Amino acid sequence: MHCGATWSNDRADKLARRLPRLQPPCYDCRGPPGDLVKLIQNYVDGRFVPGKREFADVNPADGTVIAQVTEADDAQVDEAVHAARRALRGEWGRLGVRERAARLHRVADAIEKRFECFVQAEVGDTGKPVSLASKLDVPRAAANFRVFADLVKMAGLESFQTETPDGTNALNYAVRKPLGVVGVITPWNLPLLLLTWKVAPALACGNAVVVKPSEETPATTTLLAEAMQDAGIPNGVYNVVHGFGPGSAGEFLTKHPDVDAVTFTGESTTGAAIMKSVAPTVKPVSFELGGKNAAVVFADCNFEEAVNGLAEAVFLNTGQVCLCTERIYVERKIFSAFVEALKQKAESLHSGWPNDAKTDLGPLISAQHREKVLSYYRLAREEGATVVTGGGVPKLGDNRDNGFYVQPTIYTGLPESARCVKEEIFGPVCHITPFDSEEEAIAMANDTKYGLAASIWTGNLKRGHRVAHQMNVGITWVNCWFLRDLRTPFGGAGISGIGREGGMHSLNFYSELNNVCIRL
Ligand code: NAD
Ligand code: 6OD
Numbered sequence: 001m002h003c004g005a006t007w008s009n010d011r012a013d014k015l016a017r018r019l020p021r022l023q024p025p026c027y028d029c030r031g032p033p034g035d036l037v038k039l040i041q042n043y044v045d046g047r048f049v050p051g052k053r054e055f056a057d058v059n060p061a062d063g064t065v066i067a068q069v070t071e072a073d074d075a076q077v078d079e080a081v082h083a084a085r086r087a088l089r090g091e092w093g094r095l096g097v098r099e100r101a102a103r104l105h106r107v108a109d110a111i112e113k114r115f116e117c118f119v120q121a122e123v124g125d126t127g128k129p130v131s132l133a134s135k136l137d138v139p140r141a142a143a144n145f146r147v148f149a150d151l152v153k154m155a156g157l158e159s160f161q162t163e164t165p166d167g168t169n170a171l172n173y174a175v176r177k178p179l180g181v182v183g184v185i186t187p188w189n190l191p192l193l194l195l196t197w198k199v200a201p202a203l204a205c206g207n208a209v210v211v212k213p214s215e216e217t218p219a220t221t222t223l224l225a226e227a228m229q230d231a232g233i234p235n236g237v238y239n240v241v242h243g244f245g246p247g248s249a250g251e252f253l254t255k256h257p258d259v260d261a262v263t264f265t266g267e268s269t270t271g272a273a274i275m276k277s278v279a280p281t282v283k284p285v286s287f288e289l290g291g292k293n294a295a296v297v298f299a300d301c302n303f304e305e306a307v308n309g310l311a312e313a314v315f316l317n318t319g320q321v322c323l324c325t326e327r328i329y330v331e332r333k334i335f336s337a338f339v340e341a342l343k344q345k346a347e348s349l350h351s352g353w354p355n356d357a358k359t360d361l362g363p364l365i366s367a368q369h370r371e372k373v374l375s376y377y378r379l380a381r382e383e384g385a386t387v388v389t390g391g392g393v394p395k396l397g398d399n400r401d402n403g404f405y406v407q408p409t410i411y412t413g414l415p416e417s418a419r420c421v422k423e424e425i426f427g428p429v430c431h432i433t434p435f436d437s438e439e440e441a442i443a444m445a446n447d448t449k450y451g452l453a454a455s456i457w458t459g460n461l462k463r464g465h466r467v468a469h470q471m472n473v474g475i476t477w478v479n480c481w482f483l484r485d486l487r488t489p490f491g492g493a494g495i496s497g498i499g500r501e502g503g504m505h506s507l508n509f510y511s512e513l514n515n516v517c518i519r520l
Contacts (some may be wrong), residue, residue: 040218042076043225043244045083046235051076053392060127060363061354063402065497069218072241077210077252080239081259084181084208092208093178097152104149105202106231107141108142114227121219122192123354127403128317130355137193141224144196147486148506152204157506169520176511178206178283180260183253185274186221187266188214188365189320189426194288195221198263201506203237210239210259211248213461214266216355216365218242245270249252257281263509264288265322267424268450268495286509287498288491290424291322291452295447295481296435296467297338299331301515305479306457307338308429311345313455313481315408319428321452322496323475323482326425328432329441335434339412342432343389346408351394363404364427370404372429376420377409383418385431387410416444424450434495438467446472451493455481474500 015447040057041048051070059066071472093105110120115138122133153490163176184203186195191213213221221240228238243249254262254277261284264274268289278285295313297306313325330338352359364370370393377391390409395401408428414421421431435441445454455477456467464478474492477483484490487503499509 027481033088040067040069040222040243041486042072043088043222043238043240043285044068044076044080045239046229048222048225050074055215055244057125058216058366059124059403060365061403061508062399063404064399066124067219069215069242071243072249072252074252075447077241077249078334080210080241081181081253081256082235083239084210084227085258087208087234087295088178088180088206090234090236090238093206095206097206100204100206101149101153103231103233104145104200107200107227107233108145108149110230111138111142111224112144113230114223118192118220118223122217122222125191125217125219126188126365126453127354129352129359129362131357131359132317137190140193141196143486144193144200148200148204151487151503152201155504157513167358171518171520173516174414175514175516176205176507177514179510179512180207181258182207182209182263182510183256183259184209184211185253185262185264185266186211186213187251188216189317189322191217192220192224194265195224195501197444197501198265198286198506199224199238199502202263202510203233205507206235207260207509207510208239210241210253212241212243212253215242215244215443246273251277254278255281259283261285261510263501271495271498279308282511283401285498286501288501289452289495289497290426290450291324291496292327292422292448292490293323293325293455293473294327294329295325295455295457296441296445297328297330297334298438298456298460298463299333300459300463301457302459302479303334303337303341307341307345309455309457309479309481311342312348313428314342315346315349315361315428316482318364318406319408320426321482324426325455325481326422326430327445328430329435329444330432331441332434332436335432339388339410339432342430343410345388346410349408351396351400351405351407353400361405361408361428363400364406365404367404368405369426373425373429376423376427376429377406380411380414380418380420380431383414383420385418385420386413388412388432390429416447422448438463442467442470444471447520449494450496452496453477455491 053071054068056065057067157174241249263286265288271287349360351361388410390407411431453473468476489500490502491500
């Protein structure tokens with residue numbers, strides 16, 4: 001299985017081969033190499049610092065504890081925010097855009113230098129296949145820094161020469177300034193990719209950040225601190241506080257009066273809680289939230305391409321990508337053949353150890369998340385679904401049975417009102433429904449509160465455009481999935497998000513524009 005995000009797999013393969021192979025563990029924040037259980041610490045003002053309490057970092061492939069993580073209390077979050085504020089008043093605040101961009105390229109270099117270390121840290125925390133972390137997560141982290149470094153140097157701003165009816169002339173032009181201290185809160189599914197997707201443009205615009213990674217995946221966020229040091233990013237510009245959401249580092253950060261903006265990726269319900277937290281201090285927010293994404297497959301599609309593309313869209317990262325497809329609508333003429341072909345694909349996927357190059361499917365992130373996914377597997381049966389394949393836990397015959405694997409699963413036969421068709425499951429699962437007309441397919445695809453992504457599979461490009469324009473989502477793919485130029489807008493409609501990031505949209509969120517008007 002491969003992922004076509006951003007660039008071709010050939011290029012990612014070449015990059016992976018060219019980069020040095022370092023042996024993990026190679027990051028200081030985990031303590032001396034050879035320790036069985038490492039300590040992942042907070043990173044404040046350029047130093048790794050312990051906290052008063054610790055929690056366990058678990059490897060989802062076999063349920064073992066691989067590290068202890070220090071939880072930041074409110075005093076440490078406060079320290080991190082003040083360190084960020086001081087950094088804005090120091091060297092970082094005085095750097096010109098060219099030098100800032102040069103340092104962001106150096107962050108990308110530092111990530112590439114530690115390529116294997118990042119891959120292993122991500123694989124250990126998430127259980128995702130090493131092939132995926134090497135082709136998608138880590139190359140995209142470096143790419144995020146390079147893209148925004150280049151973009152910010154090129155970014156022009158509006159200017160207007162104005163003449164009023166009474167003959168007064170004025171020149172208006174905008175000046176881009178940083179927002180200040182940005183709180184960044186990220187989820188566990190693509191930890192490094194989604195973190196750097198926000199940190200890179202925030203730093204490109206001259207902000208300082210305090211980041212709170214998911215409690216499930218603290219490692220690569222912490223390792224990034226070493227890349228920041230290597231790249232000459234001044235102390236206090238990048239700070240990491242570990243912990244949970246409510247009553248912990250997440251909530252302390254969003255409520256902090258000296259945090260100027262919050263950028264968040266995660267569940268829609270968490271987005272709603274964060275909106276409440278930031279309301280009293282009126283902070284701007286950017287939210288990338290959940291999805292219940294649809295695919296529409298027309299009978300005139302390239303059948304093999306559609307089956308392969310949707311196998312990837314349903315099962316990549318064990319279905320734990322916000323853009324994954326959980327609802328597939330297939331034109332009735334090809335419905336049975338499509339269901340059978342996708343079933344064969346699902347059954348051919350290898351649920352292996354994450355570090356085995358042949359592994360297609362890793363575990364889910366945690367015991368708790370597996371229980372959630374399995375509760376939907378049970379619910380689907382109660383709601384009357386036909387189980388095409390899967391629906392349970394695989395028997396793997398070794399320590400993986402202590403991990404959090406589930407079977408890739410396909411259902412048919414549910415009404416559109418069923419909870420399994422309406423609610424985000426976030427596992428390797430989809431429901432397939434037949435349709436008879438284009439209008440019916442569009443209506444069913446749009447019948448959701450979410451609005452993140454959709455894909456259309458057709459040999460008729462005119463139809464592709466027509467249907468794509470009617471999808472109520474932030475991104476629609478035609479005959480592909482998860483392929484995107486990073487300069488384009490990314491975000492969700494409905495409860496899938498607020499605002500757009502990507503390219504200039506990111507730069508505009510992470511800066512304050514000051515319109516200067518000069519009377520001529
Ligand atoms: P989550 O919302 O449970 O947690 C995300 C982060 O928010 C974590 O760091 C968590 O500790 C923190 N958090 C939780 N409650 C908080 C609170 N009250 N205040 C402050 N911080 C809080 O999400 P998750 O389970 O980590 O990730 C999966 C979800 O993320 C899915 O719904 C998925 O669709 C969504 N997601 C969306 C996108 C996107 O781009 N739209 C990308 C990835 C994931
Ligand atoms: O590719 C990206 O930039 C992005 N934000 C992807 C989101 C994936 C969700 O899990």
